[in-house]
Amino acid sequence: MDSELTYTDALEVSGLTRAFGVRKALDDVSFTLPKGAFLSIFGPNGAGKTTLVKVLTTLLNPSKGTARVCGMDVVRDAVELRSRIGLISHNPLLYADLTAEENLLFFSHLYGVPDPERRVRDLLVNVELDHRRLDVTRTFSRGMLQRLSIARALLHHPDIIFLDEPYSGLDPHAMDILDELIAQIRGEHTLVMISHDLTKGLELCTHALILADGKVVLQQPKTDIDEGLFRETYRATVGMGVA
Amino acid sequence: MKRMTIAKIALALGGVLTTVAFLMAFLWASPSSYADGRVDFAQKIFYFHVPVAEASFLVFFFTALYGLRFLMTKERRFDVKARIATELTLFFVLLTMATGILWTRVEWGVWWQWEPRLTTYFIMTLLVVAYFVLRNSVEDEEKRAIYAAAYGILAFLDAPISFFITRWINSIHPVVFGGGANSGLESNMLVTFIIAQVGMLLLGYSFYEMRLHEEEVKERLEALKVSIGG
Amino acid sequence: MGASSWQQFKAILHKDLVMEMRTREMITSMGMYALLTMVVYQIALAEAGDSFDVRLVMPGLIWVAFIFMSLLGLNRSFVHETDQGCIDALLLAPIDRPVIFFAKFVGNLIFLLVVELLSLPVFSFLFLQGREGIANPVWMLGVVLLGASIGISGVGTLLATMSVNTSGKDIMLTVVFVPLMYPLLRAAVGATFAVVIGGPASVFMFWSWMAWAAGFDVIMLVAAFGLYEFVIGA
Numbered sequence: 001m002d003s004e005l006t007y008t009d010a011l012e013v014s015g016l017t018r019a020f021g022v023r024k025a026l027d028d029v030s031f032t033l034p035k036g037a038f039l040s041i042f043g044p045n046g047a048g049k050t051t052l053v054k055v056l057t058t059l060l061n062p063s064k065g066t067a068r069v070c071g072m073d074v075v076r077d078a079v080e081l082r083s084r085i086g087l088i089s090h091n092p093l094l095y096a097d098l099t100a101e102e103n104l105l106f107f108s109h110l111y112g113v114p115d116p117e118r119r120v121r122d123l124l125v126n127v128e129l130d131h132r133r134l135d136v137t138r139t140f141s142r143g144m145l146q147r148l149s150i151a152r153a154l155l156h157h158p159d160i161i162f163l164d165e166p167y168s169g170l171d172p173h174a175m176d177i178l179d180e181l182i183a184q185i186r187g188e189h190t191l192v193m194i195s196h197d198l199t200k201g202l203e204l205c206t207h208a209l210i211l212a213d214g215k216v217v218l219q220q221p222k223t224d225i226d227e228g229l230f231r232e233t234y235r236a237t238v239g240m241g242v243a
Numbered sequence: 244m245k246r247m248t249i250a251k252i253a254l255a256l257g258g259v260l261t262t263v264a265f266l267m268a269f270l271w272a273s274p275s276s277y278a279d280g281r282v283d284f285a286q287k288i289f290y291f292h293v294p295v296a297e298a299s300f301l302v303f304f305f306t307a308l309y310g311l312r313f314l315m316t317k318e319r320r321f322d323v324k325a326r327i328a329t330e331l332t333l334f335f336v337l338l339t340m341a342t343g344i345l346w347t348r349v350e351w352g353v354w355w356q357w358e359p360r361l362t363t364y365f366i367m368t369l370l371v372v373a374y375f376v377l378r379n380s381v382e383d384e385e386k387r388a389i390y391a392a393a394y395g396i397l398a399f400l401d402a403p404i405s406f407f408i409t410r411w412i413n414s415i416h417p418v419v420f421g422g423g424a425n426s427g428l429e430s431n432m433l434v435t436f437i438i439a440q441v442g443m444l445l446l447g448y449s450f451y452e453m454r455l456h457e458e459e460v461k462e463r464l465e466a467l468k469v470s471i472g473g
Numbered sequence: 474m475g476a477s478s479w480q481q482f483k484a485i486l487h488k489d490l491v492m493e494m495r496t497r498e499m500i501t502s503m504g505m506y507a508l509l510t511m512v513v514y515q516i517a518l519a520e521a522g523d524s525f526d527v528r529l530v531m532p533g534l535i536w537v538a539f540i541f542m543s544l545l546g547l548n549r550s551f552v553h554e555t556d557q558g559c560i561d562a563l564l565l566a567p568i569d570r571p572v573i574f575f576a577k578f579v580g581n582l583i584f585l586l587v588v589e590l591l592s593l594p595v596f597s598f599l600f601l602q603g604r605e606g607i608a609n610p611v612w613m614l615g616v617v618l619l620g621a622s623i624g625i626s627g628v629g630t631l632l633a634t635m636s637v638n639t640s641g642k643d644i645m646l647t648v649v650f651v652p653l654m655y656p657l658l659r660a661a662v663g664a665t666f667a668v669v670i671g672g673p674a675s676v677f678m679f680w681s682w683m684a685w686a687a688g689f690d691v692i693m694l695v696a697a698f699g700l701y702e703f704v705i706g707a
Contacts, residue, residue, distance in 0.1 A: 057565060058565075059561060059564055059565065059706075079567050079569070080567065082565055082566060082567040083475065083567045085565065087561070087562075087565055089558065089561070091557060091558035091561070092557060092558075093557060093558050093559055093561060093562040094557060094559070094562075095488065095492060095553065095557065095559055096553065096556070096557060097492045097495050097496050097553070098488065098491065098492060102488075102491065106484055106487075106488050107562070107566070109476060109480060109481065109483075109484035110476060110481055110484055110485075110563070110566040110567075110568055111476060111566055111567065112475045112476030112477075112480065112567075136495075152562070
């Protein structure tokens with residue numbers, strides 16, 4: 001990886017709108033997130049959480065407004081930005097018929113990771129999958145897929161990692177391992193997590209955001225959060241149902 | 244509003260011209276070439292078959308053009324325009340097929356012939372129908388517009404290739420049945436033909452504008468509904 | 474750090490080849506389809522018996538089989554990208570979209586050519602024996618296969634990227650693909666016919682048909698290449 005990026009805010013979102021025709025998936029969303037923070041995004045289904053993450057990870061373009069991730073614009077600097085972003089989704093984003101090792105090697109080649117074999121081995125050891133590295137991922141359990149998915153996201157030393165409901169579908173043991181891994185990586189990375197688990201999300205985060213109907217309902221650093229009030233707002237918002 | 248007025252004028256004018264051309268075709272232009280005075284229907288149909296064929300191709304160009312503009316700008320209005328242009332293309336293509344079938348029957352005695360124009364327009368029918376099938380099978384609006392634009396462009400590029408290849412085939416193995424009505428247009432035939440062509444284009448334009456207006460009204464209605472909270 | 478486009482192209486192509494060799498999904502289904510089609514052809518031609526030279530219709534029948542076989546393959550080539558959401562992982566990487574197109578295009582082309590080259594001798598064995606066999610040199614058939622498959626794979630890769638995201642999936646691919654392929658298909662049949670039947674003008678006809686195919690390939694491939702960026706991001 002080349003030079004250290006200098007930026008203070010990992011995310012600078014301003015007036016972000018994504019609409020086609022009449023319906024707005026995102027409506028004038030604005031917030032900032034300092035470097036090294038952990039943002040939990042909450043909201044009902046259809047609130048625009050996944051859309052927001054997709055825009056921030058350059059998978060979708062905004063219709064209006066701007067977003068800067070790690071100091072880079074999501075539209076203008078998209079290609080360069082992609083090498084700084086990692087995504088962990090509830091989909092494993094792994095090829096079922098490739099082995100764990102082959103999967104990671106493939107992605108390292110896409111990202112141009114130097115000394116890929118070593119990096120892949122190190123990561124596999126880190127996520128405790130080294131003993132299964134020659135097995136095709138079709139044979140993996142959900143928890144193992146999630147761990148491998150984290151390895152994939154970390155291959156290229158991203159600055160910021162997005163997690164889209166990473167705990168969904170995991171058994172308690174797998175959740176523990178995920179907890180451990182998140183604890184490990186949060187020090188060196190900025191994390192943004194979408195979660196339906198209010199407790200978990202609040203516990204892990206340093207900043208929280210509630211989205212509903214494409215709009216920001218609440219946005220606070222954890223220190224300012226009155227948990228009771230937060231839960232109220234959350235319940236009220238989610239109770240609003242689908243947009 | 245002004246655009247609607249122009250559209251209405253175009254509709255009226257187009258309707259008049261087409262009717263005039265129709266009358267001219269049967270009463271004035273090049274009286275019967277048969278010795279016993281029978282009317283040469285094939286030739287009469289020709290005055291409408293070729294104009295609608297050319298109109299459909301012209302409108303199809305707009306499908307591709309607006310598709311391209313949509314891809315460049317991602318502005319929804321271009322997708323609406325492209326879709327309406329394609330609807331119009333379908334209308335004209337079906338007319339082309341209908342008149343073409345009639346013409347074939349009268350000219351050659353069979354209902355269908357794989358001659359260049361009919362073959363090409365048969366393919367075009369399939370392309371245009373495929374365009375709509377594609378549109379209908381995509382839920383997300385923006386994705387639908389992008390896919391439709393891409394397919395519209397490819398389809399528009401494909402149509403002339405189909406036409407020229409079938410024409411080339413025809414030149415290699417000429418269709419044995421009689422010469423086409425394309426051969427040499429005398430002046431009165433030419434005038435009728437041009438009037439029919441212009442009439443068709445005006446009609447096409449007016450249909451397009453009216454459909455566009457209809458879509459815009461629908462959109463405003465949608466926007467109102469959403470703002471009320473429907 | 475940063476991978477060159479060539480390295481990324483190689484990585485994707487390599488991945489697709491490895492996956493296919495491991496599962497043999499595409500080649501098996503395409504190969505089976507070709508064989509089954511031959512059985513159906515036998516049934517279709519059974520009553521006609523010896524009354525006509527079956528070589529007259531064989532070029533057309535071969536290309537019917539190949540077209541529908543390629544639809545199968547094209548469809549499958551994108552299924553595992555969308556199944557696991559892997560396409561997002563590809564799009565997240567710092568890779569130019571056209572590189573993805575080329576890698577997929579070449580991969581599909583390779584699979585298509587492999588099955589075509591394997592099934593053509595079988596077709597020939599079953600239907601083109603007797604009379605004078607194949608009149609013109611066999612390498613000309615190779616040219617037709619290559620010329621047509623390039624067009625099929627190029628346009629097909631773009632269309633399959635779209636159709637796999639629709640509710641119709643493989644039916645959708647068929648509906649949008651076949652009309653678009655008409656000129657190429659016609660040229661392929663014409664060229665194959667010229668090779669099989671031979672005759673004094675056949676070499677000229679062969680190259681004329683191939684010129685049409687080449688023209689189609691160039692125009693449609695450039696268009697597909699330009700449009701891919703928009704389609705894959707959608």
